Amino acid sequence: MDFRQDNRSITEIAYKRLQGTASDEEIEIYERWYASFKDEELELGEGDVDATSQLGAGLYSKLMLKVSKEQPKKTSYIIHLKWFAAAAVLVLGMAYWLYQSNALNKLLNNQSARQVQIVPGKAKATLKLANGRSILLQENEDGLVIDSKSLKYTDGTGIVIPENQLLNRQEMILSTPKGGTYQVVLPDGSKVWLNALSSIKLPADFASAFERHVELSGEAYFEVAKSKIRYQGSQKRRPFLVSVGNRTVEVLGTHFNIKSYAEEKGVKTTLLEGSVRVGTGNKYKVISPGQQALVTNDNISTSTVDVEEAVAWKNGNFQFADEDIQHVMLDIARWYNVEVVYQGAVTKERFGGTISRNKPITEVLASLEETGAVHFKIEGRSVIVMR
Structure with missing residues (x-):
């Protein structure tokens, strides 16, 4: 069979393979078709990148997944043009075939x-x-602004509260559910972005106390504003402290991310700008931009990291680097509000790549499946993970 001249047959088989x-016999035909592409046919050259491979790369939103067995520290990110070309042919061909056969409508109705x-x-x-x-804050708003006397959304729309409940006299807790995220501007002008299933607590005296102290659960990105207050006879800069259980992050700079989900290992503080001091018990360490502190029990370790990975969620992406499937699925579960169930042995292979969090969950899972390392089935709001 001349695979290059019979894309419709290949797309029909690909669709049946997905189902x-x-x-x-059809699987063998598909695999021989895929193997018929030669890497050298798709070599990168300035100005002559194969149009099909470009389209495949765009369709899969930069996701470059490379499976690495037994070498967790050597996960590679390779732009595999052969794979992208095949993916693009399948996507375009399948779309045409589904349209022609009216199978798309039937599939959507059945699903x-x-x-x-x-x-x-x-x-x-x-x-x-x-x-x-x-x-319950409005979903069509970008975020919340809290000052000492009022609540409002970032577009200036006010939130009505009883007149006898002055905001500078009470504690407040802002929380997001699974599948939720929100931005808040604190009374001192600091900005906080909450990831899914997270919360931040402000004490009643946040606006007036010498120390600005908040409590965090889950994950948040902070941009801390400078603030001074008259203290012991002189103007002094107000400290900003973030508590996560018995761990404390003291802000000496401005931009940083804290990840502290209970189901994940330790508390990770990643610094983008300025400096912060991370403490647990009587131990403290100061980290610089580009560093991450990991606090587990009473231990603090530091490392140099890709800060873009730590804040990818804030920028609308999933980004993984040498992560196991369980860690990958934790992020997916929180964002799409699903339960994850593992069927059979859990793959030990590692994953790395970037994909938009704005895509349907089916596209994200399909991208992971393309590695051949893992497969998924959706039942209700449960995602079943299989090898």
């Missing part, structure tokens, strides 16, 4: 009948006041 209905629609997370949060009242 699990392809015969052994909607038996499956819950799983969409990406969005701006979603709740503000809890000291009297127990909870305010």
